[in-house]
Amino acid sequence: MRVAYYPGCSLEGTAIEYDESSQAMCEALGIELVEVPDWSCCGASSAHFVNHDLAVALGARNLALAQGTGAEQVTAPCAACYARLKFAEYKLAQEPERLGRMLGRGGVDYHGGMRVASLLETVVCDFGLEAVKERMVRSLGGLKVACYYGCLLVRPTEMPSFDDSENPRSLDNLMVALGAEPVEWPYRIECCGGGLALGRADIVRKLVGDILDEAVAAGAECFVVACPLCQGNLDWRQTEAAAERAREYNLPVYYFTQLVGWCCGAPPHKLGIEKLMTPATALLERQLASSQV
Amino acid sequence: MAQDTKATGAGEKTLLGQVLEISGVHVEHCYQCGKCTAGCPVAYEMEIPPQQMMRMVQLNLKERALRANTVWVCASCETCSARCPMEVKVADVMDALRRLAVEEGVPAPAEGRTMSVFHHEFLEGIKRWGRLNEHELIGMYKLKSGKLLDDVGLGIRLFGKQKIKPWHFAKIRRTEEMAQLFAAALSGESEGH
Numbered sequence: 111m112r113v114a115y116y117p118g119c120s121l122e123g124t125a126i127e128y129d130e131s132s133q134a135m136c137e138a139l140g141i142e143l144v145e146v147p148d149w150s151c152c153g154a155s156s157a158h159f160v161n162h163d164l165a166v167a168l169g170a171r172n173l174a175l176a177q178g179t180g181a182e183q184v185t186a187p188c189a190a191c192y193a194r195l196k197f198a199e200y201k202l203a204q205e206p207e208r209l210g211r212m213l214g215r216g217g218v219d220y221h222g223g224m225r226v227a228s229l230l231e232t233v234v235c236d237f238g239l240e241a242v243k244e245r246m247v248r249s250l251g252g253l254k255v256a257c258y259y260g261c262l263l264v265r266p267t268e269m270p271s272f273d274d275s276e277n278p279r280s281l282d283n284l285m286v287a288l289g290a291e292p293v294e295w296p297y298r299i300e301c302c303g304g305g306l307a308l309g310r311a312d313i314v315r316k317l318v319g320d321i322l323d324e325a326v327a328a329g330a331e332c333f334v335v336a337c338p339l340c341q342g343n344l345d346w347r348q349t350e351a352a353a354e355r356a357r358e359y360n361l362p363v364y365y366f367t368q369l370v371g372w373c374c375g376a377p378p379h380k381l382g383i384e385k386l387m388t389p390a391t392a393l394l395e396r397q398l399a400s401s402q403v
Numbered sequence: 404m405a406q407d408t409k410a411t412g413a414g415e416k417t418l419l420g421q422v423l424e425i426s427g428v429h430v431e432h433c434y435q436c437g438k439c440t441a442g443c444p445v446a447y448e449m450e451i452p453p454q455q456m457m458r459m460v461q462l463n464l465k466e467r468a469l470r471a472n473t474v475w476v477c478a479s480c481e482t483c484s485a486r487c488p489m490e491v492k493v494a495d496v497m498d499a500l501r502r503l504a505v506e507e508g509v510p511a512p513a514e515g516r517t518m519s520v521f522h523h524e525f526l527e528g529i530k531r532w533g534r535l536n537e538h539e540l541i542g543m544y545k546l547k548s549g550k551l552l553d554d555v556g557l558g559i560r561l562f563g564k565q566k567i568k569p570w571h572f573a574k575i576r577r578t579e580e581m582a583q584l585f586a587a588a589l590s591g592e593s594e595g596h
Contacts, residue, residue, distance in 0.1 A: 216587030261480035301480035
């Protein structure tokens, strides 16, 4: 399986371990990633705040470059990049003439045709859970995990989606395949505050505190996510939320790529688990005892 | 407010019409069920909650709608749009109102100013490099918002994990492509629907 790979800006910086683990996981699974040459920012989280044409233009430049690789699908690990690229493809199909002219003036020759997928979708829907299971060398041994989808993975709802917008299951199904026990909890699609992380940290601390409280109440030992904004807010703001509420959480926030990679024999040093802010290696080492397939 | 209640003169666009033109959303379909506000994770911080904003668009209360902190608090999670029984894309309306506030020079209220600075610096950064350099965004945001001491501890922890590399600037091969793309998107034919 060969897909165009759009890492996005966060994965070169604060979410470097999401890039490392995405590549290591795909190598272990046998998914060939071809990085989109000379890719640029997708525009999240600001372009659509200012102008929807600009949001289409920034997305379309990358779709054109992805098409140039010859792959039929472009996959993005980041939920925000995924949503923006999908938005560009969707809008272009709705208004091909006007937007096509706009792109032409902007120096972009693109008329649609790429399938935009999130990396979670590529693994669960295209590669398939049975194929993942075949490659497992260890399981998660009943790890109690809170699957946190956040917002952008399953929205906007007018566009075709790989999962349900109110009750998504793809992460849960993947975790079950890996031998974990996902907890049932009500905050799976609640917003973490996303792009408010820098400008309104007070709001993010409140939202993250609520999410953490619900995960703990449901018996979760950790989170699994598919978005660098979700990961950053839940992980980096965890100690601040704990201080505000005078309690302790200590819930590691794993990217799904780290857990799939860990189970499917990717070299552990390539998964970047030690780069997570809340200590996350001890919990996986504990699982090793009960993790034989 | 007096300027809000005056009758719209002939040829003067209503807020309802302006929102429709920018976003393609028919706010007149809203019948005030309140599902958007009920599901909004940040409504508790808004001076005017989403469903009341929709009513203000219907009633042409432009000044009050644009001056509220609401559009700057919106996290763009789109829960409102997903749950609206009339398929009113509430989050798209927020985008349209924010754009109108910027275009018409309505100053963001104090607690909205930080997000206004954030979005401006974000777009300036990608126009300059083609890529977002997170450390540059953080630095410019701090300088322009005056929030120099916020999150210093977090910054040090991120640096310790090698997630922030202040000496590294990512960019595309020909950064002038970005200026061309921005110009085409921002000065082109108006968004039609």
